[in-house]
Amino acid sequence: MTGAPPLECLIVGGGPAGLMAAIYLARFRRRVCVVDTGASRAALIPRSRNVPGFVHGLSGTELIERMSAQLDELAVTRVDAEVTDLQRHDRGFLASWNGGAHAAATVVLACGIVDTHPPFDEWRAAVADGLLRYCPICDAFEATGRRIGVIGPLARAAGKALFLRGYSRDVTLLATEPDDDRAATSRLAEAGVEVVRAPDLRLQRRGDGIEAVFADGRTAQFDMIYPAMGAEVRSQLAMALGAEHTVEGYLKVDDHQRTSIRGLYGIGDVVTDLHQISVSFGHAAIAACTIHNSVPARLA
Structure with missing residues (x-):
């Protein structure tokens, strides 16, 4: 991404929550990038029957593949990597992955959890x-x-x-x-x-x-x-910035999915123990709309 203009939004995590946020933001014609390690918890789901419209259910892998195909149609940049550091920057945030630093006006954490x-x-x-x-x-x-x-x-x-x-x-x-x-x-x-x-x-x-x-x-x-043995919440990037969180590590957000750090959002399992695909979709839509309205308007 060297030489590219700064991102309007960096999404960390490529599960249902992160992909949904990316779909919304791409359709808002925003410069967005998804960085993901390919270890979404949703990929382990053998068959989900709570996703509307799929009478006989679908696997987590199929859901991710379908949503990824939507992003390909929208030409969204996706990177197979781990964001190892996130810092405040005069234009928002500076994120590190694959040995490079990348600027983003806003960041959405959709990192999820790892079950014990x-x-x-x-x-x-x-x-x-x-x-x-x-x-x-x-x-x-x-x-x-x-x-x-x-x-x-x-x-x-x-x-x-x-x-x-x-x-x-x-x-x-x-x-x-x-x-x-x-x-x-x-x-x-x-x-x-x-x-x-x-x-x-x-x-x-x-x-x-x-x-x-x-x-x-x-x-x-x-x-x-x-x-029922608990889980590790992947909220370390936000916690390192001082974001408010629960004892378990879930990020505290407002009704627009904003954390206590300006410009930093949390969606999906990283903010709630109600681990539902439909909940993550709702979080993603709310966060994406809020981000679209918070950055400078894009004119045709």
């Missing part, structure tokens, strides 16, 4: 086969009536287990850490969710399902497992 995976050597293949699932809001409907395990610290996993109890009578919480939250334990018991203490649990595939192996050698069989 359970002890399971074959986790990636299990996700692809629908055995290991991370989003009950997305796919609990397809888990109706199945044998479901939820793994994680009791305090973190209780809510997910109770939600899933609305879809199946057979829900077990595999608690990796002890917890004396009597209220949560009582709610689980009242709902008929079995709680099993499992600090040294490991998972393995068994037939068409997943087998939980406990430290004492006991095993339990499940049709599917939902981890």
Whole structure:
């Protein structure tokens, strides 16, 4: 991008949120660039049935490919790289990747999150086969009536287990850490969710399902497992600039997706634990419209 005019917007992250923001901004005829490492969490989705218009659902990879094709039609610059540094600049921001520095008036962070995976050597293949699932809001409907395990610290996993109890009578919480939250334990018991203490649990595939192996050698069989072990929020670039954030690392934004740093926006999973494609689309549209109205007008 040497010699090119400064970007009006740099988008960090090429998942559904980042690509949607780029589509909007490109259609506003703004100079925009998407920088992405190709590790979108959405690419792991075997089939999403919450995207409007796709009756039988579509995979995360297909969604990204379709949106990428739209960007190709709009001639949007995309770079396969990691933004390693982001600094304030007199014209906005200076971002570093591939050994170079690039100026941008505004920056949209659509970096997402990285899930903490359970002890399971074959986790990636299990996700692809629908055995290991991370989003009950997305796919609990397809888990109706199945044998479901939820793994994680009791305090973190209780809510997910109770939600899933609305879809199946057979829900077990595999608690990796002890917890004396009597209220949560009582709610689980009242709902008929079995709680099993499992600090040294490991998972393995068994037939068409997943087998939980406990430290004492006991095993339990499940049709599917939902981890509830937390995630790393990829908000480090914003936090280094002093952006306000939650204890977990989610960026705090206003109703226009603006962070506490002027010109810096956050969209999608990096700002909310409601990890939904439709939510990220909404964030992207709001941020893109706000950015378009915040930079100098472009005349035909």
